[in-house]
Structures are given as C-alpha cells and as structure tokens.
Amino acid sequence: MKFYLQVSVTIKIIHISEVLLMPIQEMLAHNKRFVEQKQYIRYETDSFPNKKMVVLTCMESRLVELLPRALNIQNGDVKMLKNAGAVINRPFGNIMKSILIAIHNLRAEHVVVIGHHDCGMTKIKPNEFIQNMYKNGIKEETVAFLERSGISIEEEFRGFKTVEQSIQQSVSIIKNHPLLPKYVNVYGLVMDPATGKVTLLSHRD
C-alpha cells in the first residue's frame, strides 16, 4: 500500500513540472531553429512604421493573428501597442507616452485605437477581481495596505460599460492631447473577434 502511494505521488510531480515548463521550452526550441534556418530574413525592416501608423489594441488572444491579417498589417508596417481593453485613461500614462514617441520620433501620422466586441474588460467586476486575487494567494492585508496608501484596487482595475464608449473616450484623450501635432489623424475602430470585421466609429470630441 505504502509503495503504491509513493509511486503515484512521484508521477504527479513529474506531470506538474512538465506542464509548467512546456510552453517556454517549446518556444526556446523553436527559436533556436528559427534563427539557425535564417527564417528572420523575410521579416527584415527598420524601426519607422511603413504605414506611418500607431495601433493601440486589446491584449485579447483571439486578435493576435486575426487583427494583422484582417487589416493587412505586415511586419514593419505599424507601431503596435496593447493593453487590456485598448484603454487610455491617463494623458501622461505609458500608452499615451508611447503614442507620442511614435509620432515625434518615429514619424507616425495616424493613430488607430481598436477595441473588440466581447471584451473581457466589459466583464470585470471589482469584487470578483479582488476575490480572485485572494484565491491566488494575495493577502487581504496587502490589499488593505494599498487602499490605505491611496491605491484603490477598484479604481485601478475597473472595466468599461461598452467598448464603443471606451474607444471614443481613448480617441478623445489622444485628439485633445496638448502634445499632439495638428496633422495627426486619430480613429476608433471596433473589431468582431470572430470574423475580423471592423466598424469605424464616428468622431466625437
């Protein structure tokens, strides 16, 4: 009985470590082949975006390949920024700074913010999110300490009601930014994550 128990425990440990290491091991092995076979040659380009465009979109995994294919974006064509929801909420936050760098240093003249239907950011519920943190081992004291220090978890991780509204708001922050040159065009799009079809949102300041 004791012997069987030991065997089953050993098998379980090996199984868990394989699951944890497999994706990165697979990536590293692929990378070795990619470089050795000089597969990078077809992607050679420079740092200036060919379409003079910056794209801000969601980190949504359904869009990783679909978005560039659906919009004919090739390597070297655009500066691509991603976050959860394609959201800009601070005029001097990292995303807006990246957009300004793309414009002033890298010759971008068009900014396109692309949200998508069925976005996880429309489903974020602050209470559930905090409960998930606790389940993942974050201590309640830590959250309480942050709240006392003026960092509201609820405020920092809040989602949005509709993707259209959120994209319009981000577009508005970009358009009204004091450091945005007059010649820059700013657009808001919403993509269907199943078909790649986009809808151009009408301009609203």
Ligand SMILES: [Zn+2]
């Ligand atoms: Zn999303």
